[in-house]
Amino acid sequence: MGNGDELPGTAVIVATDDQLATTVDDETVLLQTDTGTYYGFNEVAARVWDVVQEATTVTEVVETIRAEYDVDASQCRRDVESILHEMEAADLVRIDLEPATAD
Known part of the structure; x- marks a missing residue:
């Protein structure tokens, strides 16, 4: 998936298991x-990280961020998608574009 591709709202996001996280001075590190690589997240990315600890949809992540921050809906969607793409590129999250549906 390319970094600029729009994610469907129903895509399921979940954090991978191979990292340790902590908060230091309002920044999540x-x-x-597996790689020994460190990442630092700003406040919004840290909140996205918190939300994706349990499998959740893109729409749910966007709604959570929008409810907590004063941001335009379309801007929020773009920002969240950008964060999720960066996390996916770093193998910090998995994005399932076609989640199984209950019949």
Whole structure:
């Protein structure tokens, strides 16, 4: 998936298991244990990270961020998608574009 591709609202996002995270001075810092790579998240990215600890949809992530921050809906969607794409590129989250549906 390209970094600029729009994610469907029904896509399911979940954090991968191979990292440790902590908060230091209002910044979330992650250590990816497989690679030894550190990542620092700003406040919004840290909140996205918190939300995706349990499998959730893109729409749910966007709604959570929008409810907590004063941001335009379309801007929020773009920002959240950008954060999710960056997290996916770093193997911090999995994005399932076609989640199984209950029949």
